[in-house]
Amino acid sequence: MVLRSTLLVICWLFFQPTSSYRILVYSPTVSKSHVISNTRIAETLAKAGHDVVLYLPEYDKESGNIGSTLAKQIKLDVGENKFADLLKFNEEYVFSPSAFGTIKHFLQIPVTLTAICESIALNTKAMDELRSYKFDVAIFEQLDLCGAGIVHLLGIPSRIWLSSQSMMEQMSFFVGVPEPLSYVPASAEADLSDRMTYSQRCQNILIASISLAFHYYMATTTTNMFRRNFGADFPHLDKIAGDSALIFVNSEEFLDFPRPILHKTVYVGGLGLKESKPLDEKYEKLMNIGRKGTVLVSLGSIVKTSGMPMPLKEQLFAAFTHFPDYYFLFKIDKADSVSKELAKGAKNVQVVEWMPQVDLLGHKNMKVFITHGGLNGVMEAAYAGVPMITVGMFADQYRNGRAAERNGYGYSLSKKNLTTESVSTALNTVLDNESYKKNALRISRIMRTKPFRAEDRVVEWTQFLAEFKQLPELEVVGRDMGFIQYFCLDIFVPLLIILILIAFVQIKISLALIHCIYRRYSRAVFKVKPE
Structure with a gap:
């Protein structure tokens, strides 16, 4: 039974x-x-x-x-x-x-x-x-x-x-x-x-x-x-x-700046992040050239390296050659013939038009990821436990870089100050300071072990909404308030005015009393005695 x-x-x-x-x-x-x-x-x-x-x-x-x-x-x-x-x-x-x-x-x-x-x-x-x-x-x-x-x-x-x-x-x-x-x-x-x-x-x-x-x-x-x-x-x-009814935010709470949210906000960042796979013979060989390791350089899919000014490319390649014990893999677009020529004169730089980024980041010899700060790349590097140097180009990329810097596994560079000296300083800082790697490994462990996987959040919240259609219980009245009402200015401003008036009246009364006392004191002191 x-x-x-x-x-x-x-x-x-x-x-x-x-x-x-x-x-x-x-x-x-x-x-x-x-x-x-x-x-x-x-x-x-x-x-x-x-x-x-x-x-x-x-x-x-x-x-x-x-x-x-x-x-x-x-x-x-x-x-x-x-x-x-x-x-x-x-x-x-x-x-x-x-x-x-x-x-x-x-x-x-x-x-x-x-x-x-x-x-x-x-x-x-x-x-x-x-x-x-x-x-x-x-x-x-x-x-x-x-x-x-x-x-x-x-x-x-x-x-x-x-x-x-x-x-x-x-x-x-x-x-x-x-x-x-x-x-x-x-x-x-x-x-x-x-x-x-x-x-x-x-x-x-x-x-x-x-x-x-x-x-x-x-x-x-x-x-x-x-x-x-x-x-x-x-x-x-x-x-x-x-x-x-719901807001999905494709950001990872531990990679973003802490901020207020509503109950209807669901963070789904990190969705689809995968473990790295073994590299093929070509990339495995490249990853083992650098005596101290490899540095990966990628500015994303929208930013075309072919549009990068020649002086800027020369500054970057000069910075790379200052680190002969490291091998640099630099992702470029097909039209970037200038970088291909510059790479011929740099023994420790290899340019590629495509690369298995996730698998490279997961390799034991990967030391630093130089990135534009796109959210996907930042999450992939953080998940792999690789410190990063970010060069924000537009939109939220600056913010993503600053968040990585705030949490100790990133170094933020300004695109307006990309020189051989600034890039070299950034590389020296991240490569020589063990705290960057330590913090990168910590954030990797957090992402891997935190409660409630992004996949579960997406599926269960979507199914929940599909069943109940609308979720008015999660709506805040504040979104329909005007600026004055939302910040209670209609309360604080009149109160401030009243306090100012009270203070003004008290000051006037005090001044009047002081003036009266002063006049009496003056008469008493300077009173002329009759002859």
Whole structure:
């Protein structure tokens, strides 16, 4: 009898029916790193048994070439657009920023992205195909809020707003997440840590305000497009996004700056991180050339090394040759013929157009990772326990580097000060100070052993939302308050005025009393006696 009951329980545990939900992951192909992160989310949910569609509007066709074996992919050719021009300017901007060119470029972004979004929204064939799935949940990226409008048009009841990096200013503002700028660095090109001087706090407030204003302008521009095409009552995109039941943040808590969050915030950073595999013969040989080890150098997929000015390349290669006991593997793009020529004259430098980054970082001879500070690369290095030197190029990369520096396993360099001396100093510091390696190994162990894997968070929260549709219990009233009410200025300002008035009256009374006493004392002292 006991055996029979035990078998029944085991059968129930293993063969109980599970709900399979239809899930849309909206991922515009703005960069390869974004698509990789979003694909991992789609794969994780598909592996859990759900019917997942990875929708890839092709802003940049090259970035969309990411394989997905479980989730169904739907790619949309958005036609001829100027996104390529934005990418081209970005390549130029990272190495030689021009104030006029930067302003002109940023003013062009809302126009370009809105035009692309319009082509997506008006593609009736693709929209009808997506509607036919009758999705239970939609996960959309934070880039330009076009995804919020598309999800609204599709009528998907449950929404998850996804940040492909740390929580950005517009996400915090629209959702109602507190963001004390006194110690939370802005994510938009702020090369700041969480311990700021007075002037740095001023800079942080200015950057965050400009970033928020820019994204609100962009959201309004795209909202107006939706209203032109789908009716004047179309909700503002920041309202659609802000009403999302959950917020997924593709950042690792232990790699980011500590900050306030809401109950609806779910950190999913580290999703899909894998153990390194043995290298093939070619790379294994390269990893064993340096007597003291190997240094890996990569500036990511968006930054093209072919656009790096010649003097800057010469400075970098000169710095590398100052460390003859280490071998440098430098990832370049195909068009970078200059670096190939410079490498011929450097005995300890090898340039490659592709490399198995995860496997290289996991090799025992890897000593330092010189990186642009992209979130994926930072997480891979931290997971492998490799100290890093970061050179932020744009967006959140500065912030990621400063966070690594704060926690003791990273050294942050400014792209404006990349010289042979500065790079050499950074390498000497990280290679000679054992604390960097010690802290890197500590963060690696934390990432590997912390409770609740990112995969479990993604699956279980998504399933939870699919079941309950909406989670109004997690909404904060603060996101609908005005500035004055939110900061209680309507209480503190009148109170301050009253206190000032009381102090003023007390001072006036005190002065009057002092004046009266002084007059009496003067009369008593200087009173003239009659003759």
